Amino acid sequence: xxxxRWCRNEWERTSAVMLIGAxxxxxxxxxxxxxxxxxxxxxIPYVVSGAMFGLLLIILGATIWLSADLxxxxxxxxxxxxxxxxxxxxxxxxxxxxxxxxxxxxxxxxALSAEARPASVEMAR
Amino acid sequence: MITANPARTLAGPWRxxxxxxxxxxxxxxxxxxxxxxxxxxxxxxxxxxxNWLTVAVAGLALxxxxxxxxxxxxxxxxxxxxxxxxxxxxxxxxxxxxxxxVHLAPVATAQMSHYHRETCQLVRxxxxxPASVIEHRRAxxxxxxxxxx
Numbered sequence: 001x002x003x004x005r006w007c008r009n010e011w012e013r014t015s016a017v018m019l020i021g022a023x024x025x026x027x028x029x030x031x032x033x034x035x036x037x038x039x040x041x042x043x044i045p046y047v048v049s050g051a052m053f054g055l056l057l058i059i060l061g062a063t064i065w066l067s068a069d070l071x072x073x074x075x076x077x078x079x080x081x082x083x084x085x086x087x088x089x090x091x092x093x094x095x096x097x098x099x100x101x102x103x104x105x106x107x108x109x110x111a112l113s114a115e116a117r118p119a120s121v122e123m124a125r
Numbered sequence: 126m127i128t129a130n131p132a133r134t135l136a137g138p139w140r141x142x143x144x145x146x147x148x149x150x151x152x153x154x155x156x157x158x159x160x161x162x163x164x165x166x167x168x169x170x171x172x173x174x175x176n177w178l179t180v181a182v183a184g185l186a187l188x189x190x191x192x193x194x195x196x197x198x199x200x201x202x203x204x205x206x207x208x209x210x211x212x213x214x215x216x217x218x219x220x221x222x223x224x225x226x227v228h229l230a231p232v233a234t235a236q237m238s239h240y241h242r243e244t245c246q247l248v249r250x251x252x253x254x255p256a257s258v259i260e261h262r263r264a265x266x267x268x269x270x271x272x273x274x
Contacts, residue, residue: 049162052181063192071137
């Protein structure tokens with residue numbers, strides 16, 4: 001059951017494994033098929049169908065697997081970017097609130113001197 | 126300020142047109158190998174089989190080139206985006222003193238025209254002071270090309 005769910009969620013990796021497995025099977029079948037053939041003209045079809053097609057399936061499977069890895073990392077960067085954007089916005093809001101409160105209090109202008117001013121407040125300007 | 130990446134709505138580092146082109150090219154490669162398989166199986170002539178073998182090799186080469194280009198392009202976009210995000214984080218949350226004796230902010234001396242990472246060998250022993258990226262930029266300093274802060 002868990003395997004089925006995993007296969008559905010990870011359909012790219014599932015198809016990659018299936019392609020690589022199929023490629024290996026085709027490769028072996030081609031190898032076995034050409035073994036008892038004495039003529040080169042009889043062996044070439046096995047080379048094309050076994051070796052070439054098997055290799056092609058393995059390449060496609062590997063490409064799909066690596067693409068899934070890249071896409072996963074891309075989605076993680078999406079989440080990270082959202083989290084950073086949220087945190088930066090919250091930080092700026094809290095800092096601007098604190099700056100407003102500081103200017104409202106007597107002597108508060110000292111707290112907003114150039115040295116003490118937060119970088120995000122500077123960036124908001 | 127962190128800006129939203131315009132490509133974030135896509136499911137991955139590739140655009141839809143690229144996906145279509147790569148799928149079409151891979152289908153073409155598969156078709157070439159399958160046609161070569163059928164062609165070589167239905168002839169006993171060595172010359173004709175060699176021709177079909179060439180078609181199969183061409184299909185395989187197409188698949189390899191397209192796959193490599195696809196993966197390299199995706200990886201390049203991922204690396205660029207990661208670098209952009211790192212810079213955005215550094216600018217947004219640039220605060221000196223991440224721990225005792227450790228500064229996240231880049232360092233420079235007053236005479237320097239570039240700012241550096243604290244660990245950069247070009248500032249070792251020169252008494253460079255940490256400051257935010259904004260302050261370095263105000264002082265007309267650019268990032269060091271060696272340590273890439």
